[in-house]
Amino acid sequence: MKKSVIKKIGMVMSVGAVAMMFAGCTAAKTSSKGNPQTGDTIKIGENMELSGAAGGYGNQMKQGIKMAVDEINAKGGISVNGKKKKIDLKVKDNKTSTTTSASVAAQFVNNDKVNAIVGTATTNAGTAQIPNITKAAVPAISPSATDPNFTLQKNGKVQPYVFRACYQNNFQGGTAAKFISNTLKAKKVAVLYDNSTDYGTGLAKAFKKSFKGQIVDTQAYTEGDKDFKAILTSFKNKKVNAIFVPGYYSEVGLIVKQAREAGINVPIVGTDGMADPKLAQIAGNNNAHNVYYTTPFSTKASQSNPVAKKFMATYKAKYHAEAPTFSALAYDSVYMIKKAIEEEKSADSVKIAEGLAKIKNFDGVTGSITVNKHHDPEKPIAIEQLTNGKVSKTYQIK
Amino acid sequence: MQIFFQQVINGLSLGSIYALLALGYTMVYGIIKLINFAHGDIYMLGAFWGYYVINSWHFNFIEALLSAMVVGAVSGVVIEYFAYRPLRHSPRITALITAIGVSFLLENGMSYLFSSNTRSFPQIIQQHNYNIGGVLISNIQILILVTACVLMVLLQLIIKKTKMGKAMRAVSVDSDAAELVGINTNVTISFTFALGSSLAGAAGVLIGLYYNSIDPLMGMTPGIKAFVAAVLGGIGSVPGASVGGFLIGILETLFQSIGLSAYKDAVVYGVLIIILLILPAGLFGKNKKEKV
Numbered sequence: 001m002k003k004s005v006i007k008k009i010g011m012v013m014s015v016g017a018v019a020m021m022f023a024g025c026t027a028a029k030t031s032s033k034g035n036p037q038t039g040d041t042i043k044i045g046e047n048m049e050l051s052g053a054a055g056g057y058g059n060q061m062k063q064g065i066k067m068a069v070d071e072i073n074a075k076g077g078i079s080v081n082g083k084k085k086k087i088d089l090k091v092k093d094n095k096t097s098t099t100t101s102a103s104v105a106a107q108f109v110n111n112d113k114v115n116a117i118v119g120t121a122t123t124n125a126g127t128a129q130i131p132n133i134t135k136a137a138v139p140a141i142s143p144s145a146t147d148p149n150f151t152l153q154k155n156g157k158v159q160p161y162v163f164r165a166c167y168q169n170n171f172q173g174g175t176a177a178k179f180i181s182n183t184l185k186a187k188k189v190a191v192l193y194d195n196s197t198d199y200g201t202g203l204a205k206a207f208k209k210s211f212k213g214q215i216v217d218t219q220a221y222t223e224g225d226k227d228f229k230a231i232l233t234s235f236k237n238k239k240v241n242a243i244f245v246p247g248y249y250s251e252v253g254l255i256v257k258q259a260r261e262a263g264i265n266v267p268i269v270g271t272d273g274m275a276d277p278k279l280a281q282i283a284g285n286n287n288a289h290n291v292y293y294t295t296p297f298s299t300k301a302s303q304s305n306p307v308a309k310k311f312m313a314t315y316k317a318k319y320h321a322e323a324p325t326f327s328a329l330a331y332d333s334v335y336m337i338k339k340a341i342e343e344e345k346s347a348d349s350v351k352i353a354e355g356l357a358k359i360k361n362f363d364g365v366t367g368s369i370t371v372n373k374h375h376d377p378e379k380p381i382a383i384e385q386l387t388n389g390k391v392s393k394t395y396q397i398k
Numbered sequence: 399m400q401i402f403f404q405q406v407i408n409g410l411s412l413g414s415i416y417a418l419l420a421l422g423y424t425m426v427y428g429i430i431k432l433i434n435f436a437h438g439d440i441y442m443l444g445a446f447w448g449y450y451v452i453n454s455w456h457f458n459f460i461e462a463l464l465s466a467m468v469v470g471a472v473s474g475v476v477i478e479y480f481a482y483r484p485l486r487h488s489p490r491i492t493a494l495i496t497a498i499g500v501s502f503l504l505e506n507g508m509s510y511l512f513s514s515n516t517r518s519f520p521q522i523i524q525q526h527n528y529n530i531g532g533v534l535i536s537n538i539q540i541l542i543l544v545t546a547c548v549l550m551v552l553l554q555l556i557i558k559k560t561k562m563g564k565a566m567r568a569v570s571v572d573s574d575a576a577e578l579v580g581i582n583t584n585v586t587i588s589f590t591f592a593l594g595s596s597l598a599g600a601a602g603v604l605i606g607l608y609y610n611s612i613d614p615l616m617g618m619t620p621g622i623k624a625f626v627a628a629v630l631g632g633i634g635s636v637p638g639a640s641v642g643g644f645l646i647g648i649l650e651t652l653f654q655s656i657g658l659s660a661y662k663d664a665v666v667y668g669v670l671i672i673i674l675l676i677l678p679a680g681l682f683g684k685n686k687k688e689k690v
Contacts, residue, residue, distance in 0.1 A: 051506065053615075055514035195660055220660040224619055226609040229408040230654035237401050250516040254611055261525065263534060281518040282611050 034137035035113045037347035041088035042078060044069070044337065045108035047119035047129060047140070052096030053196075053223055056250065057326050058121045061143050062091065063319060064330030065118055071314075078338050081345045087334075094120060098128035105129035109136035115349045116141070118333050121326070123147040123198040126162075133161050139353035141165060141336060143329035146172070147198045148206075151375040163356050163375045165333045165366070169199075172271050172294050173206025175381050175397055176244060179292070180211065183395065184267050186241035187213045192231060192255060194247035195220035203246030203271055216240055221251060228255050232262050242266050248273040253282030260287035267292060275325040275384070285389030292385050294397075295325060296366040311365045325366075332364035336371075400532040405655045406648070411539040411608070413647020414546035418601040419624030420631065420639035421553060422594030428634035429570045429590045431490060435497040436477055438621015439504035440595045444470045444602025445519070445612040446508065452520045459522050463545070463603050470599020471592035478591040483584070501621075508614035516613045519606035542604045549597055550640050556593065557636060566590055570634070619663075623650075626670045632683025641681065 035043075046065055049058030069089045072078060077086035090112050094101035101120055108114045109132060117133060117140035120126040126145040133140050141163040142150070148168045151159050180186050191207065194200030200220075208215060216238050219231045232255070235243060243259065245252050245268055252274045259268060260283075267290045275295040280288040311331060315323035339362050340355025341347045359371040367379035383395040419441060426434045444466040451457040451465055481500050485493045523541070527534045557563040565586045568576040573583050605620075606612050627646040631638025646666055653662045673680060 051509055051514060055509060056516060056613075059513060059515070217657065219654070219657065222663065224615065226605070226611065226616075227408075227412050227650075229412075230405055230651040231659050233401060233404050233408060234655050234657065250611065250613070253516075253518075254609055257610060261527065261534075261536060263527070278516065278518065282516065284521065284610065 034348055034350035035109065035115055036349070037080065037085070037115050038113070040085055042080070042085050042116075042341065042347045043088045043090065043112060043114040044334070045104075045112060045114035045117045045119075046089060046091045047094055047101060047104045047108065047117055047125075048091065049096040049121045049125060050091075050093035054096045054122050054125075057144065057248070058093075058096070060324045060326040061119075061121055061330035063315075064143070064323075064327030065089070065334055067311075067314060067318065067327070068331045068334035072334070072338060078341050078347070080341060080347050085347065090114065094125050096122065096125065098124050101125035102128045102132055105132040105140070109133055109138045114138060115347050116337050116352045118143070118330065118337070120145065123150050123202075126150060130159060130162055134159065136349070137161065137353070138349040139163060139337075139356055141333045141356065143333045144326060145198075147202050158374055161353050163336070163371065165329045165336060165364075165369075165377055167272070167294075167296060167379075167381065168374075168376050169202035169206045170209075171376075172381070173203045173246070174210040175294050175383070176203075176246075176269055176271060177207050177211040179294075179383055179395070179397065180242050180244065180267075180269055181213050184242055184269070184292075186267065188216045188239065188241045189213055189244055190217040190219070190235045190238065190240040190242075191215060191244045191246075192219050192221065192228070192235075193245070194223060194251060196222040197248075199273060200247045204244075207244055207246065211244075221247075223248075223251065225251060226254060228258050229262060232259050232264060235259075236262060236264050240266060243268045245270045246273070249276040249279040250282065253279045256283040256291055257287045260289075265290060269293065272296060272325050277322045277324070280386060280389035283389070288386045288389040290385075290387075292383055294381055294383050296329075296379055296381060305363075305365070305367070307363050308365045328365040332366050332369070335364060336362065336369070401655075403531075403533045405651050407533060407535050407539065409648035409651035410644060411542055411647075412651060413644035414543050415601055415605055415608075415620065415643075416624045416627045416646050417640045417643025418546050418549065418597050418604075419620060420627040420643045421550065421636060422598050423625050423628040424631070424633055424636060424639040425566075425590050425594040427628070428636075429566060430482070430486075430493075430573075430587055432482060432493045433497065433625065434482075434591075434594075435494075435621065435625075436481075436500040436504060437594070437598055438617030438624065439501050439508075440470050440473055440477075440617070441598040441602045441605070441620065442508065442612070442614060442617035443473055443504065444599030445606040445616065446512070446602075446614075447599070448603035448606050449517060449519055449612060452522055459603075459607070462522070463600055466599040466603045467596035468599070470602070471596040474591040474595025474598075475588050477595075478588055483587075501617075505614055505618065512614065514614055516611050519610045519612055521607070521610060523607060538608050542608055545600065545604060549600060550636075553593065553597070554636060562586070562589055623666055626666055629670055630673050630680055632680025635680065635682040638680055638682030 069087050073086045076084040092104045094104045121144050123145040126142045139161045143165045146169050148170050151162045193204035270293040272295045274293040340352050344351040344355040362369045369377045369379045381397050384391045385393040422437045447466045447469045448462045452462050481496050525536050527536050565581045569583050569586045627642035628639045631642030650662045653665050
């Protein structure tokens with residue numbers, strides 16, 4: 001008797017659950033595509049790596065995003081069809097985890113009904129959120145996901161709701177390869193890359209594809225490694241003319257330090273993950289010489305770019321440090337959304353996506369940005385040279 | 399040949415850090431059969447302590463090293479008191495899970511309080527290289543090697559020659575019998591934690607100085623590799639941990655120098671699997687028979 005009662009209750013409950021699921025389905029079907037803008041605010045979700053392996057970069061981006069949002073809100077907000085609407089920023093930590101990133105994106109688009117998302121910092125976490133945002137038709141702009149395929153579908157078509165503010169790997173790796181053979185005239189190059197991130201592996205691949213000289217050795221390390229002496233000693237033995245190090249400043253700083261201490265004085269060339277004042281601090285100023293990296297945003301170039309100049313000054317006043325590249329890219333991401341909203345005269349999520357795809361000659365901190373058909377930003381690239389820990393020269397690459 | 403010796407030097411200086419950490423693992427395991435996974439994070443605490451006292455109180459190297467050892471010892475004792483002592487008589491797996499929990503608490507707590515950014519360690523000792531027949535060795539490498547060796551000898555003396563050391567050995571053989579003959583096991587266990595953790599604190603400052611880069615997650619990988627070193631040497635054996643540490647350091651360097659850098663971590667963990675399969679007691683461990 002008792003058993004059958006339990007069974008019955010179970011039946012009722014499961015029927016109820018199924019009914020609720022169907023109710024959810026129909027509700028989703030009846031609403032129009034995307035998240036329309038409602039009330040007096042534009043909701044932007046920040047899906048960011050605030051802890052975990054990429055927490056350092058995520059927090060720099062958080063600063064950039066906050067600066068941009070505060071600035072916009074202080075001026076009354078973004079004007080949508082003549083009416084000023086403030087940004088309501090919602091911040092969630094994805095813990096540098098793909099599953100958390102996907103669930104953060106689901107919460108943003110379904111519960112918070114955001115109009116656009118800024119994030120994520122890494123390609124992996126960014127790729128994980130694509131199914132959820134595409135289903136909900138909400139655009140996401142990543143400040144720093146550099147994998148060439150990040151904005152593309154499997155069949156090579158562009159992902160309609162995925163954008164980025166940074167260079168993609170092929171462009172940056174190719175630029176570095178040209179610079180090493182044409183400007184530095186190095187023939188024998190060793191590659192030492194971070195194989196725990198898409199950033200490092202992607203750039204190493206792109207570099208190898210476009211470098212004309214001889215690559216004598218390719219070695220890998222993982223994020224958090226501190227000892228590179230063994231690898232560098234073997235590079236020294238192979239008499240390389242230059243070392244290409246696609247990776248982030250925390251490890252590249254150590255590579256520079258240990259290379260110089262091991263008596264290797266050849267040029268060390270890297271990419272925008274190195275563009276951080278901390279690089280010279282970790283390497284030590286007297287070691288940070290003959291070091292080059294590609295960057296969209298250079299302290300020298302900022303002299304001639306009024307947007308960058310203002311950004312640098314505000315950042316310094318607020319955080320008492322030189323602005324890192326990641327903060328600049330995140331800051332630009334928010335302003336790209338603003339630009340899209342103003343152009344489309346609407347902050348509905350679908351309209352923002354359309355607007356982002358059409359951005360042309362937008363003056364950001366990281367240069368004049370035009371979004372191309374693959375949703376990659378086209379902007380000028382520079383190479384900075386460090387001498388004694390300070391930027392001594394900037395090469396403009398055309 | 400030059401290259402070979404250079405790589406040996408590289409391997410030894412890396413290995414001495416693993417050895418210092420492995421000693422802490424092995425001592426704690428020897429006495430209460432607990433693998434203290436929070437050990438690597440005490441090393442991180444030592445590095446952060448060094449960072450703050452050198453920057454704000456302008457300590458010199460010796461002061462920073464000694465105070466970091468004290469801080470390491472105190473945090474080891476506190477962790478033991480609050481996290482492991484209440485579980486003294488519960489199954490070993492409970493204590494093991496607690497150790498992992500403490501490790502996460504320390505890592506994420508430090509990330510929360512001090513941000514997860516990488517910091518540069520103040521360089522209180524100017525680095526310069528000595529060139530011995532084409533082999534470069536820096537004063538900091540020598541310093542690390544010497545400090546590690548001195549601390550290991552000191553530890554061996556404490557364990558073998560002092561009354562406390564005798565008590566430690568007694569508790570590790572049979573804690574109930576030790577209690578019967580009047581040894582205070584709680585004090586002895588606390589002392590073991592203090593000793594092991596002070597070595598981790600010292601390793602933190604040495605690494606900070608050597609690599610000039612510290613972050614809240616820095617204890618994770620070295621901690622696990624030191625654990626492998628302890629198992630390799632024979633977990634519970636103090637000389638085994640030192641030898642295991644140096645062996646792991648040299649092995650890692652070897653694989654990087656022959657161009658298999660991408661596999662260096664895999665090799666270390668592979669060693670763990672092989673040792674557990676064919677020599678579970680490790681190189682120096684005693685093969686104890688279970689009494690029924």
